[in-house]
Amino acid sequence: MVKRIGHDSNVLLPEETQDQNKNNDQIRKSYKIAFVVQRYGLEINGGAEFLCRDVAEHLSKYCDIDVITTCAIDYVTWKNEYEPGESCINGVYVKRFPVDFPRETKRFNKCSEKVLCKEHSIDEEIEWMKLQGPYSSKLFQYIEEKKDIYDYFFFFTYLYCTTFFGLPLVADKAILVPAAHDEPPIYLSIFNDLFHKPRAIMYNTKEEKDFVLRKFQNGNIPYDVAGSGVSLSEYLENNNSKMSIKENFITYIGRIDESKGCGELFGFFKKYKEESHSPIKLVVLGKAIMKIPSHPDIAYLGFVSEEEKYNTLKNCDVLIMPSKYESLSIVLLEAWLCKKPVLVNGQCEVLKGQCIRSNGGLWYENYEEFSECLNLLLADENLRDQLGNRGREFVDMNYSWENIEKKYLDLIEIMTEQ
Incomplete structure (x- = not known):
């Protein structure tokens, strides 16, 4: 027994x-x-x-x-x-x-x-x-x-x-x-x-x-x-963060690899830009294993310091996590620590489960859902704040x-x- x-x-x-x-x-x-x-x-x-x-x-x-x-x-x-x-x-x-x-x-x-x-x-x-x-x-x-x-x-x-x-x-x-x-x-x-x-x-x-x-x-x-x-970083508590990118942006942070869903993310983002004419930019951080497409609204910052990572999270509108295969996403927890909402690949049960339990993000399984979720998040600052705050409460309670x-x-x- x-x-x-x-x-x-x-x-x-x-x-x-x-x-x-x-x-x-x-x-x-x-x-x-x-x-x-x-x-x-x-x-x-x-x-x-x-x-x-x-x-x-x-x-x-x-x-x-x-x-x-x-x-x-x-x-x-x-x-x-x-x-x-x-x-x-x-x-x-x-x-x-x-x-x-x-x-x-x-x-x-x-x-x-x-x-x-x-x-x-x-x-x-x-x-x-x-x-x-x-x-x-x-x-x-x-x-x-x-x-x-x-x-x-x-x-x-x-x-x-x-x-x-x-x-x-x-x-x-x-x-x-x-x-x-x-x-x-x-x-x-x-x-x-x-x-x-x-x-x-x-x-x-x-x-x-x-x-x-x-x-x-x-x-x-x-x-x-x-x-x-995850715990409060000195960089998170620093209110003097500066970003070279002044426009609104969404971000991906992690290994830039096909196996992480980055190829699909780039394709979805380019199609979204063509259809929506949104001014939003995509800022990408991490080591590049694959070629990053040349696009005026995709900014690759490379492998950055902890300070730059937290500055990016604090200043973004949404964190995107496109991977289908995760056993835990620490960057989701870090985004919620910064009170930011997340948009994840719903084909990954772990990421979807984290969003459901935290009520801190949305998920998609195809381009149409990606586009609708992104439209919803970018159009409603109050919704972004609500999801980010709930994510922070979830992290504080469990992590x-x-x-x-x-x-x-x-x-x-x-x-x-x-």
Whole structure:
């Protein structure tokens, strides 16, 4: 029999341990914990890697944390760019190991086409995983040789070699933070076993949890739903923000990639401009993986500082999030922290769910809905303010770092006393 614990917790655990909810101050430095992630650094400002860094830095107040990662920065090539060895980033110790080989794009794409679209063997799926990368034999060797010095291992994202080959080495000490969503790779058979191996799972959203439980039938594994914390930034409190763009604008912030829906966004925006003759501009921030169309009303600002990011959010009319595949969108939380409404791709259950629960945004599933929603938002400042204020209330209630830290620490305590 299993029971839920905590006032709002979704943690599942055996009935005899249901009273294990401890205060954070009882934990402190008593645990040595490894965070395993495919890449790690200040240059990486999105996705599961950013979540890993955020959580590691916040939990380092309570636990002795090492990050185990590769020397790669670029997730497309996995080229070794950092020096191997130890370093310290924002108070967290980082151990880097070289990637055995960079990704061969043509070979990987050919293998992807086979395993995702055609009949294939389990060996071909494993080969696909190695080609997906980053494969680091020295990293796996370190995990296996040093597993006894760590109490627990957190593995961030299910999708890469660091988790697929690393987690089984320490399954009895592993907590998976899967960052999973309904995408083609998750239907590969190699993941059926992986999602049953960890001692516990930390999901980012209710939608992610529901999808994984439905897909893998692994509800016997203790879990909770946390996500990421967001907090008031000094840049958010600064009222002297300036933007080089003086006209009204909407914004996209994140990796500029086809897989993030950016191609569709650019197409929708250009069509909207042609039909509506609106003066609105689209301001795009982030690392560009794809070509950004040349258009007088599309402004690309590149990879910017935290101050510039918050200035953009504070001055925009709407944040657009066009991705179909998300397990959590931190930039949505940041937009709501700035009291800004959002417009998201409704084909992504996570983004749509965040909007429904917060009442802080609208969603679309095709161009016609995109156009109607954007017209509605741009024409009604009062509506934008109402959605933005509700989003801020939602973030304040659910995504304070105090709440997120407690969820992670409680899950550690539950594993310890099982």
